[in-house]
Amino acid sequence: MLSRIRAAYARIEAVDRPEIWIDLRPEDEVEAEARAVAARVAAGEHLPLAGRLLAVKGNIDVAGLPTTAGCPAYAYRPEADAPVVARLRAAGAIVLGTTNLDQFATGLVGTRSPHGAVRNAYDPEYISGGSSSGSAVAVALGIVDLALGTDTAGSGRVPAAFNGIVGLKPTRGLVPTAGVVPACASIDCVTVFARTLPEAEQALSHMTSGTLPSLPGRPPGPWRIAVPAREQLGELDEGWAEAYEAAIEQLVTAGASVREIDLTPFTEAAAMLYEGAFVAERYTAVGSFVDKLIEEGSADLDPTVAGIITRARGIPAHQLYADHDRLAALRTRALAGLADADALLLPTTPGHPTLAEVAADPLGVNARMGRFTNSTNLFDLAAVAVPASEVSGLPFGVMLIGPAFTDERLARIAGLLRPETRIAVVGAHLTGQPLNPQLLSLGARLERTTTTADAYRLHALATTPPKPGLVRVGPDGGGAAIEAEVWRLPAEGLGRLLAALPRPMALGSVELADGERVPGFLCEPAALVDAEDITSYGGWRAYLQGDPAPRQP
Template identity: 55%
Template sequence: MTSDVLTTATVATDRVLRALDRIAEVDRPEVWITLRDRAALLADAAAVDARIAAGDHLPLAGLVVAVKDNVDVAGLPTTAACPEFAYTPEVTAAGVARLVDAGAVVLGKTNLDQFATGLVGTRSPYGAVRCSWDPALVSGGSSSGSAVAVALGIADIGLGTDTAGSGRVPAALNGIVGIKATIGVIPTHGVVPACVDYDCLTVFAASLEVAATATAVMAGPEPRDPRSRPWPADVRLSTGSTVRVAVPRPEDLTALCPQYRTAFDAAVRDAQESGVRIATVDISALLDAATLLYDGAVVAERYAAVGEFLAVPRAGADPTVAAIVAAAKAPAAHELVADLDALVHARARARELLADVDALLLPTTTEHPTIAEVQADPVAINRRMGTYTNFCNLLDLCAVAVPARPTESGAPFGITVVAPAFADQIAVDVAAHLTGAPSPDFVGAGVELAVFGAHLRGQALHFQLEELGARFVETVHTSDAYRLVALNTTPPKPGLVRHGPGAGAPIVGEVFRVSEAGLGRFLAQLPAPMTLTSVELSDGRHVVGFGCTNDVVADATDITEHGGWVAYRQS
């Protein structure tokens, strides 16, 4: 008993100590640009432990975070992997601050492809970040250090950024989870811009549950980020009972190396065997749009971010990054306008592709090169690795990268679930289905709705809730103030009627969470004599729920004794 109390009382401190031991054990100095000192880490951990003892609700208590060094943490230098660019911010990035408020402890700042320009993890004067399981291979970039810190078991959460795939490619190469939410859902306040209109703050974790929890904590509008966005009123909160996924045509998969092609085919077969309905689609329009990020005028945003800084020779500038940024000055204004118009059409095509499915399933990247191969050909390999990631932010899509079945040689292989903007919960649910993981509650928006009859799962009208994207929350009982009657309607359904405390019996029902707009549509289509009203539950809560008008009760059959609609129907 005493031992359990001591362990609980020092959960954050114990986790920090294990992280420090692991850092020493793996001996990967290239992962870090700045590590916080032991005393500061233990002081922060003690503060978290004190908050736990005081009864604070801390969803991330006892977890440690590695932060990509283009994201501000007050008092720690932000270098973006360029020593001459370094500055020490006084304010922590909003996303990081939210993690800390939720009980996480920041370990330090991690290495990256300089100025978040690259998908390989080798473009840094602080050293190439080596793959977590084979040091001869690249780790993937640009969020290389954060991904490897998670894959090596040092950090529970790795913060990255993603403009072209940097929150997904390193996840695939290191066998972990990477979540890239819809642009603006996580504010980019305190993030050094790469392409400011397409940058995202992203999360790595060993499990989907931890990644989704951290992402949900960071989500929400931020006044200091004019590009941040709230969840819309019509946000979908769940897939239907059947998961529907699109996959590319064979001719859209030619960029894959042979091992990855075989592995992706196996992933699609595994999805089908798990009950997923598969549709093959033409994604050539998406692949064409992907080229606009570097080969089109949109790349001018990279020059706007750091072009003037790199125009002056810098000893710490990576030559490949400097060349990419310098070339980004060339596009003319009319070229940018033309490319933005092309993206509008590509977004429309993406909406068409995803209209009849829950998500698009893709290989995350094309291959896993060695560090030597990338150093010999730093541009072409990097470009190829972004084939299935570069278009995502340009087209305002969200994505969840998860491990799939390993390749024939036993190496990690990753797939990505891509969904429309704000369909983040759908992408997480599909990823959970494909990996066999629990499906975490990712989007906290919506209204709780209690149902007691034909809208219950398995009943005749439940499809109406599925069409609204409603998400099952829990099975509940009303207080004893209610009676249940069977109405003379088609299809058959019950009516819940309040009679007063003790005048009825607990009636079983189910609570779903539905978007605000969905609830409005539901109410607008509600037929007489049904109503939506406040329903008291057995635990004292009040939720929106089904009732019926009193004038129909006289002709109805009282079925309260059965305790619920399903039991009555079975009787």
């Protein structure tokens, strides 16, 4: 356990992502807790999560740490853990700290925080997704094994999709929300993130308030998956429709049957979450406090969050009743549409925006992110978000949605999705090089040998084992084509590579000679000081062989 903790703190320093955390516990304090857990195990206690490191979203109570909900002025010190935290600790999990979020859990972007925008685990120019941004990235980067988030409009699923991990959003009420700062208390859910589905399921089994109720028996036969017509998905990012179709094909190949569903009631309800009267519940939760901070001119308030919450102040009661009636009608249509389907399969989001795109249009981009997720809790449905593939070097995720208390069923169906992704390597992971066995151990297989686009430079780093650093400079910056191999591997394997990646290496999007982008190993520019520029060799192997006729960039 102690070695895992020390590796986590080393990883925190290596990834240099301070925006992930609101409060990080001192390492010696965490080690002391680990020794106590180890002593309990040695005494014969059964602790299934012994030694698993846990991050907790900053709107969930952790004894000894302030609960801020992403607003320093709101901070209070809870006397006890929230029940969900206490249950995981009782099973042996060890809390590392509390994580950053869209303030007051208001947003799906991960940028609305005085602690800074949480950057994507794969490409820091892209958003991490919110509101459970810090929790998801802490898992994706391998700092922790498990993390708690919350999900009102999709906050336990959107960041899972954007960071290539699993997000379980249980049926409302299955996991207690006591000790959680509410966003919309009537539909809030506590969720869990993990790098694999079995890890997430194991954690959820310790978080629940009892066993699932018995469900009516389903007719025999293959899993029945509902999918909308392509035109009902609306505008998707480039390559996303194809990735979604590939996920459908994976389920069909695994034996599932697919039928069409009308997505209209889902998308109409999704729009109601912020455009209708339901947003008034956010004002009920923290509105008076936000008003007070505005009067004081506090710098702790995120302006976008403050605007959303204060605009809800004047919503008339009759609109809320009208919206409840409309929602009930939409829910009836949605459930009738699901009928005998075991699950609805959707892309988790319509696309993956950059930080710059969110800054330019914070409300519009956020609204688009919730197109497929906003209705889930309004309709009292369960959901699981899982990686499906990658598009342009970034994770692509899908979610399975089903009626209340079908959580286990959704997980079983999600387990049929065995997504593969690819990675471009240019150095120590190449065939025959010292770190290639790391790829092989993850089940990777070589797809092809190629080159990057002529937009990179290669440097020899002083590391053990020796490895090069690839940095993008663009064709106008003296870039050249560098020999590369593209490997296929299970999606969770890419997450494990990322979790173990030592500084100054980073995972990013690498452009290949044919213009395609795939995840690949890049290098932090700061590490290139005094490193030998070996671009002229055209690749790492040529450099090692001392090619007497090096190629010129």
